[in-house]
Amino acid sequence: MLLIDVVRVSEAVTRTSARLGKVGHLAELLGRVGPDEAEIAIAYLSGELPQRQVGVGWRTLQEPPPPKLAATATLTDVDARLTRIKAVSGPGSQAVRKDLVTALFAALTSQEQSFLTRLLAGELRQGALDGVMIEAVAKSSGAPPADVRRALTLRGWLPAVGAAALAGGVEALRAFRLEVGRPVAPMLAGSAPDVATALQKVGAPAALEWKLDGVRVQAHRSGDDVRVFTRTLDDITAQVPELAEAVLGLPHLDLVLDGEVIALHDDGRPQPFQITGARVASKLDVAALRETTPLSVFFFDVLRLDGRDLLDLPYEQRHEILARAVPPALLTPRLVTDDAGKAQEFFTDVVRSGHEGLVVKALPSPYAAGRRGAGWIKVKPRHTLDLVVLAAEWGHGRREGKLSNLHLGARDPDTGGFVMLGKTFKGLTDQLLAWQTERFLELADGPTDGWTVVVRPELVVEIAFDGVQRSPRYPGGMALRFARVLRYRPDKRADEADTVETVRSLML
DNA sequence: TTCCGACAGTGGGGTCGCAAT
DNA sequence: ATTGCGACCCCACTATCGGAA
Numbered sequence: 059m060l061l062i063d064v065v066r067v068s069e070a071v072t073r074t075s076a077r078l079g080k081v082g083h084l085a086e087l088l089g090r091v092g093p094d095e096a097e098i099a100i101a102y103l104s105g106e107l108p109q110r111q112v113g114v115g116w117r118t119l120q121e122p123p124p125p126k127l128a129a130t131a132t133l134t135d136v137d138a139r140l141t142r143i144k145a146v147s148g149p150g151s152q153a154v155r156k157d158l159v160t161a162l163f164a165a166l167t168s169q170e171q172s173f174l175t176r177l178l179a180g181e182l183r184q185g186a187l188d189g190v191m192i193e194a195v196a197k198s199s200g201a202p203p204a205d206v207r208r209a210l211t212l213r214g215w216l217p218a219v220g221a222a223a224l225a226g227g228v229e230a231l232r233a234f235r236l237e238v239g240r241p242v243a244p245m246l247a248g249s250a251p252d253v254a255t256a257l258q259k260v261g262a263p264a265a266l267e268w269k270l271d272g273v274r275v276q277a278h279r280s281g282d283d284v285r286v287f288t289r290t291l292d293d294i295t296a297q298v299p300e301l302a303e304a305v306l307g308l309p310h311l312d313l314v315l316d317g318e319v320i321a322l323h324d325d326g327r328p329q330p331f332q333i334t335g336a337r338v339a340s341k342l343d344v345a346a347l348r349e350t351t352p353l354s355v356f357f358f359d360v361l362r363l364d365g366r367d368l369l370d371l372p373y374e375q376r377h378e379i380l381a382r383a384v385p386p387a388l389l390t391p392r393l394v395t396d397d398a399g400k401a402q403e404f405f406t407d408v409v410r411s412g413h414e415g416l417v418v419k420a421l422p423s424p425y426a427a428g429r430r431g432a433g434w435i436k437v438k439p440r441h442t443l444d445l446v447v448l449a450a451e452w453g454h455g456r457r458e459g460k461l462s463n464l465h466l467g468a469r470d471p472d473t474g475g476f477v478m479l480g481k482t483f484k485g486l487t488d489q490l491l492a493w494q495t496e497r498f499l500e501l502a503d504g505p506t507d508g509w510t511v512v513v514r515p516e517l518v519v520e521i522a523f524d525g526v527q528r529s530p531r532y533p534g535g536m537a538l539r540f541a542r543v544l545r546y547r548p549d550k551r552a553d554e555a556d557t558v559e560t561v562r563s564l565m566l
Numbered sequence: 567t568t569c570c571g572a573c574a575g576t577g578g579g580g581t582c583g584c585a586a587t
Numbered sequence: 588a589t590t591g592c593g594a595c596c597c598c599a600c601t602a603t604c605g606g607a608a
Contacts, residue, residue: 115594335595
């Protein structure tokens, strides 16, 4: 199959707003792709690469060579070239990679170049990713969507699942099994503003578990072999030896556990996420790092034990099995209750102990991986500040032509100026985007690089955020974590905004 | 007919490893 | 030694579609 066939379908998908219409376009293409190219087509049309990543990003794709006029590239050819690009390494590799990318793009039409650029940059923007492709695979193969989804949970990679479905239908999908050593798509949590709302969503009684601000891990053990995977299914076994040792210390030779690793202080309080994140990301000198920054692990679920797959069991039963298989010190602190008061008290406790919040879990829910379903709901405390808009950046995609990303500042009473604490584009409705675009252009002040519009610091905006972290980037040495807009405060002047001192007092 | 769950899109701060400067 | 780049940890929120109620 030619790349242009895929590109044309992608363009049709982009033009179609209805999801069923998108599914129709995708399914039609899946109906005519050959078995040897099915995986590539499914990957490309769901925003993935068969290679997962190839070391080529947005920057490398600037200034493409002149396009060809005739589309001749096949999926197999493009895929083989990307495999070669991924394999390049060592001194001189950047130039070699750039040359290979240039040669690849020189063989493409401008339509194909545009598609591949967006695909490599991870910004397909056709309004269809995994969720829509699951439906398309189902439609084209004749298998129920639930079977496709189920196989994806177990296999963790839609192109492989889709290709199997197209070749072997529902039988092939039902042949997928949890395989120890190969990661399962992790179950994700929705969110709620408070514990009472979360309890209402999942039903009482419910389990409340501490939400630790670390890195999600899925640990697989087969005999003496342990593998550890992240939420995106990357293998981090080598970075977390403490975890492998903990799992090898358990009396079960065959198991799959779900949990969180986190760096703690000696008193058990959590280190800032930056510390845990840096520790887990470090591959060099892990032996020295584990002395200075040891990791602790806490499990909250079990997906397999001694030859038995447990995903379909109710959470309550899985947890009973977990609690028998794992010593209490390795279990995530937890409370089962139907009492809203006790639940609230548990939330207060976990926050006071320095942790992130709670995950509220429905007792009957199976391990429905990969969906932010209603089974698990996270609850975190929320801080707010009144900050001043210092500048705004032009948006992309559906925010094209709108000033979107806000630069936020706190008041500095010493200088009479403002100290930037980060940016946010979150929480804005279309109406608010339109209003602020107009307003900022009135307030525009100073030179613009065509990207950022600096404004007179007059507008006060109420910002919600999860915490204040150390920043090497911003002048105050601190930045807001997960900042989002709640509302503008027309009733407040800039000289009534919160101060850097107030922000600093929150950084602990 | 209205409601609500699932999905895609829009980007945020921080850190690491590697190659280039 | 520092910088640029790609990748990947953590993530919140809104708009939209279409099935459920």
